[in-house]
Amino acid sequence: MINKNQIKLIKSLSLRKNRMKHKLFLVEGDKNVLELIKSDFDVHTIFANSNWSKLNPTVNVSVVSNKELIRISNQKNPNNVLAIARIKESKIFNQSGLVLVLDDISDPGNLGTIIRTCDWFGVTSIVCSNNTVDVYNPKVVQSTMGSLFRVKVMYTDLAKYLKKVKSDIYGTLFDGKNIKKVAFNDDVHIVMGNESNGISKEISNFITKKIKINSNSTNTDSLNVAVATSIILYEIKNS
Amino acid sequence: MINKNQIKLIKSLSLRKNRMKHKLFLVEGDKNVLELIKSDFDVHTIFANSNWSKLNPTVNVSVVSNKELIRISNQKNPNNVLAIARIKESKIFNQSGLVLVLDDISDPGNLGTIIRTCDWFGVTSIVCSNNTVDVYNPKVVQSTMGSLFRVKVMYTDLAKYLKKVKSDIYGTLFDGKNIKKVAFNDDVHIVMGNESNGISKEISNFITKKIKINSNSTNTDSLNVAVATSIILYEIKNS
CATH class of the missing domain: 3.40.1280.10 (SPOUT methyltransferase, trefoil knot domain)
Incomplete structure (x- = not known):
């Protein structure tokens, strides 16, 4: 299940000003979400259909219906999973290489x-x-x-x-x-x-x-x- | 000016089946249309605003308003010019090189x-x-x-x-x-x-x-x- 406030938050994150305000961004699709989980980025919430959840039993997700996924997706062909992740502060990095x-x-x-x-x-x-x-x-x-x-x-x-x-x-x-x-x-x-x-x-x-x-x-x-x-x-x- | 039938034709050409039926396709934007004119493709009609027409006085165009261009454009930011061109029959070509x-x-x-x-x-x-x-x-x-x-x-x-x-x-x-x-x-x-x-x-x-x-x-x-x-x-x- 996904509630109204979550839908509102997800929709708002398509705009840069809201991403900056909440320090959050969206990650869609199997490949992208699995890479997110492996990374040092913090995950806020993952919404997935029951199929995806069964295939990835160790991942903590909010199970949603395909209809709900269509509603929150930015894609023409919605994926089985959508995550909200935390923006990392950009640090000055090494200029060598x-x-x-x-x-x-x-x-x-x-x-x-x-x-x-x-x-x-x-x-x-x-x-x-x-x-x-x-x-x-x-x-x-x-x-x-x-x-x-x-x-x-x-x-x-x-x-x-x-x-x-x-x-x-x-x-x-x-x-x-x-x-x-x-x-x-x-x-x-x-x-x-x-x-x-x-x-x-x-x-x-x-x-x-x-x-x-x-x-x-x-x-x-x-x-x-x-x-x-x-x-x-x-x-x-x-x- | 652009008439209703022309608008209908242009809109229809966003779908492949209509492009195949009419043997026509759309070309938008300054660079693309100028390259079309230089090429061996046949031009059907060019719709341009008066600015574009003045800058390209030798090109035969139907002058339209910016409002009309927005109406017929497939682009988020409509261009100053849109052309309808004829599809060339694909011929078997040389397999060398x-x-x-x-x-x-x-x-x-x-x-x-x-x-x-x-x-x-x-x-x-x-x-x-x-x-x-x-x-x-x-x-x-x-x-x-x-x-x-x-x-x-x-x-x-x-x-x-x-x-x-x-x-x-x-x-x-x-x-x-x-x-x-x-x-x-x-x-x-x-x-x-x-x-x-x-x-x-x-x-x-x-x-x-x-x-x-x-x-x-x-x-x-x-x-x-x-x-x-x-x-x-x-x-x-x-x-």
């Missing part, structure tokens, strides 16, 4: 996919501009496929942050050097820009090394930002 | 992103299973960012198609060989599988060479399919 910097990424699916790819390539630190889409947006959480619980994502004033960075700061720009020919150091910052506008003028001033992904076509001028990020991470981790 | 094979890709954004990446890397032939999401779905068209008009996409019975293929057929599987260590031929077929289920059992029988993308993590088991496709195409085109 590979740090990904996101300058105003706006599409939730792109941010989620970038986090998932970071997890694959062992990149654990992402620094986002304050205008980047909220990592606790349900669509972002969904598309991370559980990787959200292993990759640290911090929001800050990028200009202030980059001013203090001592490692090389790479950014993809049209006149950049082919990444295939770049010898990346172990400690690097990689800046990726907004879907429509690329890296902003203010932030591009901090780029110390310009890079680009070689194209085999003269017709097209851009790659999806999650794709471009993934190719760069692949090249760095496999060169 | 790099051919991408998609086994039941279901997410429109993923298919669109894959087409955009193919365009970037000069891959012009994609063969899709009949259950792959329709390339003329408005969300696919949107996320190709105009690349749809340069990449040939064909739908067919994949098993029948692959039976006749003479080149190596590569597929990403868990026990595959690290792509970094694979010497790809010029003529190759690359098979990518469904978002949830990977390559189907029937199709995996046709794979002659198993490949994988190396991970630097033991926690995560998958990459987004558009990301995985992009990394493989990057590796083939840059090794």
Whole structure:
């Protein structure tokens, strides 16, 4: 059973201001919820249908009907389980190793996919501009496929942050050097820009090394930002 | 001005069966419509607001109000222009070079992103299973960012198609060989599988060479399919 106040709380968490107020966010789907339970995030409540509950007998859940799940889900095809989890305070983290910097990424699916790819390539630190889409947006959480619980994502004033960075700061720009020919150091910052506008003028001033992904076509001028990020991470981790 | 029948036609084109019946599809947004006009696709009608029309004086458009554009748009943030274009008959195309094979890709954004990446890397032939999401779905068209008009996409019975293929057929599987260590031929077929289920059992029988993308993590088991496709195409085109 789920009560009216719980439904009200869940519905409210689709908006950022309510997530910030309650310090809570939603996690949907089998894979995502199981990864949440394994992680160091605190679980507030888990709502699951009786099937899911039987398959996961050690997990403490509120059993709800499928009808109730449809009512609280943010998905077109509701899952068997939905959890409320506590937002972790973002702490300043180690700047050594590979740090990904996101300058105003706006599409939730792109941010989620970038986090998932970071997890694959062992990149654990992402620094986002304050205008980047909220990592606790349900669509972002969904598309991370559980990787959200292993990759640290911090929001800050990028200009202030980059001013203090001592490692090389790479950014993809049209006149950049082919990444295939770049010898990346172990400690690097990689800046990726907004879907429509690329890296902003203010932030591009901090780029110390310009890079680009070689194209085999003269017709097209851009790659999806999650794709471009993934190719760069692949090249760095496999060169 | 736009009349009731035109609105009815446009609305109907969000469904595949109506696109097939009329042999028409929708193209929205500045970038996409300008790429359509440059392409060898036939344009049926272009609806644009007066601003867009003034900026593109050589393009023959029906000028409509912003209110009318909101009414016919499939987008959350309607664009200044929407076109109806004619579907091209898919012809059997050359199987030499790099051919991408998609086994039941279901997410429109993923298919669109894959087409955009193919365009970037000069891959012009994609063969899709009949259950792959329709390339003329408005969300696919949107996320190709105009690349749809340069990449040939064909739908067919994949098993029948692959039976006749003479080149190596590569597929990403868990026990595959690290792509970094694979010497790809010029003529190759690359098979990518469904978002949830990977390559189907029937199709995996046709794979002659198993490949994988190396991970630097033991926690995560998958990459987004558009990301995985992009990394493989990057590796083939840059090794």
